Amino acid sequence: MIPLKLARHHLTKNKTQTLPFILSNSMWVMITYIFFSMIHDTNLKAMAYGTETDYILKLGLVFVVLIATLSTFYAERLLSKQRMQELGLYSILGLTKHHLRQIVFWENILFYLICMVIGSAFGFAFSKFAFMGLKSLIGTTLLHQTLTWTPLLFDVLVFAVVFSLIILFDFWELRKVDPIDLWGKTAQPEKEPKSHLFLAILGLIILAIGYYISVTVKPTQDAFSRFIVAVLFVVVGSYLVFITTSISGLKALKKRPKYYYQPNHFISVSNMLYRMKQNGAGLASISLLCTSVLVALTASFSLIAGEKNIIDFYGPRDVQIVAPKPLSPVEKQHIKRIAKQNHITMRAPQTVSVTTPVTGVLIGDRFKQNTIHKANYVLSSLDLKQYNRLQRTHYRLARDEVLVYVSGSRYDKQALKIQGKRYRVKPIAQFSGAFAYGHLMTFKLVFVVAANKKIAHEINPYPEIYAQGFNIAGTNKQQKRFSNTVQQTLKVASENFTSKPVVRSLLQAIFGSLLFMGILISLVMICATVMIIYYKQVSEGYADQKYYRVMSEIGLSRQETTHAIRSQVLTVFLLPIVGAVINLGFALPALKSSLSELGLYDSKILTMVSVILTAVLLVSYMLIYMATAHVYRHIVNQGMV
């Protein structure tokens, strides 16, 4: 069969182009297999919080398949010029359209088979490994894996669909052009890109709006949805800026003869104009891919790193019961009995009584009560005697004086106005009785210590509640069983009952699966980025062949030409990563607000994690760039005399 032979010939002859395609697609087959395997071959759903984890994984899976498909199409488009020329030659040599379709068909079938075999083999091997990773990240021993054929079946089906789409796309490309066009497609030069001033400015404005939203997101309950809106703006803005603003900017530079007619600027400005036209969308995609890698990993690593802070936010003791009155002797007996049954020892009991917290906002030094959806603080009050006892301090307060504690920050105003009265403030950094009432993690906690109970009630007139807690020792399993039994026996509503061992496993399950997915998705995106960069180098190489030849004849040494073109190509390749870092910079405030929703207030952790990740990304990006650069050089040198 001639078409099959020609297809095989193409695959083996153009190794520099087919190998990366095979590698990246195999990688996606592998990762998709792992996702399917985690969802279908494990008892994840049966685990505590398994439904959440399962949901997160399925979301990730959809995302991976989407990214894989899109970047494959993008690579196909980059190479299609070169490819169409080759097929055009066949067509001139007498092959019919039907034959060409057959060649394209067989090519993709071969690609599909190769990628499926490699991908599933590695997927099978690595799913065991990934499973162990997931297990340790979620922190459970109950998770187990039974290997079945289901993931493979799904994997085969999903990629059959992807490759069918590719085949249809290629057919469409073939349909569009007739043989003579095919032959000349690469030779046909491109018009100088037009400047779309309106779109260029619009892009900048949209990007600015996105950044503005992100920076001004308040840590209230709708922080996350506002973050999503900001993301949408930044995505649209990035594409517009990369595609149109860059061209308008370059055109403006070109209009300044003093700047334009200098050897380096002359070559780079004119060349960049064309590159940006062809590459604007691709560069914007790389930039957004890098941004999402940075944001996803920053968020998940920060959550893992900040897990202890989050857990401590729930309250000062391992187990805590909040109630309108102190625990009765009978209830205390129950707890003791359950502890004994579960081999738990209890230590450091502590009871704090504070007024029921009210939600509100701080405007300057005035606390204004507000509905829960518009608030970002909860405030309760207590008397000095309790505070001094808990902290072992010896503060004295006048009637118009208060101590103010704000979780995660310091109250820096001189006074506090509340309930129509003004109090002078002594800020305090410590309050070992602080707890998040009703597990409301989105709010900053404010505790106001007044001279006595009467004044405390003037500050916050709501009835007192008692937070009663103690630490426990025992195995993780015993601790959880003890906690659950206590809660059931005493019939405590879940928002009034805190058990850190239980919270810890919940957070581990959620954060662990988030990180697991973050890592897998980042792998996919890095792979997509590598593939796009690689094929960009290849297509740019072909585009620059003639350039090098003409330049050398006009009297620019190869070294000088290389220098001029490389520095400019490097600029083009660095743009997306610069864009990604800027995006991350603006995403951090919104990220901070969204994460505080989950109880993470430590912005130091967030900053550190993002700086480290940015550095890692920069280094790996440059490595990828340099590793692919030799392909470019090779292609360019083919065109020399």
Next chain:
Amino acid sequence: MSLLVLKHIKKSFSTGHQNEIQALKDVSFSVDKGDYVAIMGESGAGKSTLLNIIATLTHPTSGKITMNGIDLSHLSENEAAKFRRTQLGFVFQSFNLLDTFNNRDNIYLPLVLAKKSPQFMANRLAPLSQLLGIANLLDRQSFEISGGQKQRVAIARALITEPRLLLADEPTGALDSSNTEKILNIFERVNSKGQTILMVTHSAQAASYSRRTLFIKDGKIYNELYRGDQSRNQYLQKIIDSLTALEEVQ
């Protein structure tokens, strides 16, 4: 006074397995300042190799080539590039204009590389674009104009540096007869103003515009014709006779 002198130039290519192809066997000739030399020969006779050596794009295996007293046989790559930039102008069969520039910038390219000011470049271009009749094409892209127009833009690019030597490689090879005539007339006019030209060509018609024609065969100079006071037709007839004689020698 001789501008370009070639003495016993040899060039061989090894094709592996100790096989050597001798592209140029022993070529000696010189080109005077203000001369217009055509080099003719069949494909594979060594014309392109000769041109590449003169253009400093490749080194001869042995022999000596000097231009304006500078020894070209041993220039480093950077020196060669600088030499090309300052001393030579190139015109090619396939024009070799860059699509990323408009015509004006294509012409400016060598001057920009030589770091000349925009004003200087504009002053140089004005008379040249009049001479070549391309004044109204300057702001268009190179792919928007015809082949003959492209070649005139390419000639402008070659001449704008006021090179000592203009090298032309089949400059009319891709053009129709009316455009061919235009280009050859331009060459003749430029030469009459003192520009030294060395042209490689297949076409007897193109060669008939030159002052001197060298015939090259099997890597050697085989014959040499001077136009002298002959009319172009007489000269053309002699060139054709010489080509016929060349074919008969086996």
